[in-house]
Amino acid sequence: MSVIVFVEHDGGIIKKKNFEAVQYASGIAQKMSATVTAVILGTIGDAELEKLGEYGAQKVLHVEDSRLDELHPRAYTSALLAAIEKEGAKIIVTLNDINGRAVAPRIAVKLKAGLVAGALTYPDMEKGFVIKKAVYSGKAFAYVNIASDTKVIMLMPNTFPLAKTEGKAAIEKLAVNFGDKDFGIKVKEVSKVTGEVSLSDAALVVSGGRGMKGPENWYLIENLAKELGAATACSRPVSDSDWRPHHEHVGQTGGTIRPDLYIAVGISGAIQHLAGVNGSKTIVVINRDPEAPFFKAANYGIVGDAMEVLPRLTEAVKKFKLHK
């Protein structure tokens, strides 16, 4: 038996979170004396595919069809179902991200498989097949049991640290017959923000709130982010006032992020904001108001004026990098 893991790539480059999914699938496979087959779609070189072996894939099934360089949920589903059938897989792993959410639910329905979206642990097989996930936007966790024979798990990215092994994967090409409806979506335009760190992937995030007083002060946030190699984010009032673009809004009704470090500047820490960032490993809060509720959720706090503290912190980071 094999565990199937769906591996995404970004224009032929496999990202850290995708290796994490492979490693996670490998951890499950080891518990069940199964093997791991990674399924990868579209244009990508064999040298990159070989790296999947280092994270526990024994086999890579590569569906080499350039139409799959764009997300086509139905075509992706057809390709994965072909791989699942070929391998006789009962466990399918994807990431809980944009592409994962477009594909995994379709597969789950097709196979009448129970699905857990946003897995934070390996399945506990002594109690059934029980996986922990965040609910109420991180205000609580739920232990979900999958009762069906076939199981779909969507791993929350940035949950487990990566560790390379000496493993090697055999690479096979898989031919898939796509149907007429598989490419019903036409991609008209793609605009990627270049030169900046993407928020959902970022290990470090610097975020600003109303305490920044206005968009004209955002260069202070940007300078610090640049020095750290961090992405920038903001609170809801900031994006509602159009100080910053909507996609930067993190919180219960915006994006949910789980970086290693979240630096919140001039954000009071309303429960809705916390819900979007409480998965962060370390939280630094910079706020003038010592009573700001965010301090209760922070690891490190600085009570002070952002306009003075930010340049100082940026300088300190610069100095640190020079001496490292």
Next chain:
Amino acid sequence: MKILVCISQVPDTSTKVVLKDNNTAVESNGVTYIINPYDEWYGLIRAIELKESGVASEIDLVTVGKANTEPVIRKALALGGDKAIRIDADSNDPYLTAVYIADYAKSEHYDLILCGKESIDYNNGTVGSMLAELLDMDYIGFATEIKIEGNTAIVKREIEGGEETDSCNFPLVISCQKGVAEARIPNMRGIMAARTRPLNVVTPAAIEPVTSILSYELPPAKAGVKLVDPADMDQLVELLHSEAKVI
């Protein structure tokens, strides 16, 4: 064009989660329930805009919930929508929810099904994509803009590190997020009209869930904040490097 909007009842965003029954359930006493913000602010309001501009002819709202969800459905009807359908069941299994809705929707021939990108209680974000599979439809997730041109939807959606514009013919399921529409407040006329709009109760399809929640847990309390002198940012950088090990 006929639109179905999926509505989920969720606790208000300011709710503190309290567990009960030996951590196997979440306390509902004292909790204010609202329409899931992604369903309301974006999906429902966009549907209403499409009807106001003459693009959509009919908007139905559907929810899966017991009778206690009716006030929230009435509130959704007060914003807009011709009728509501309540599928009379409790479900926290996305597969079950999707099958219930699909079972109802399959004979209704909707051109467009709108839902929020996820509900803020279980945070799965999977029902829309499941519905698309069950109803043999296309699916575009994480939409930030929806325009209709004839029989085609032009949809801007979030991708990793950017945005993509897709076009797709109906029938189609779209999951909505910020950008798709601006939130509205129901007016008195809408609230009065909502009382007379039909709210049909449907018996759910007879199927078994494939997942179940065994128990809940609250996050551990933070150990307490370590305050750093605002004049000494070198110390913060040192702590982030050697103690937190994040830089």
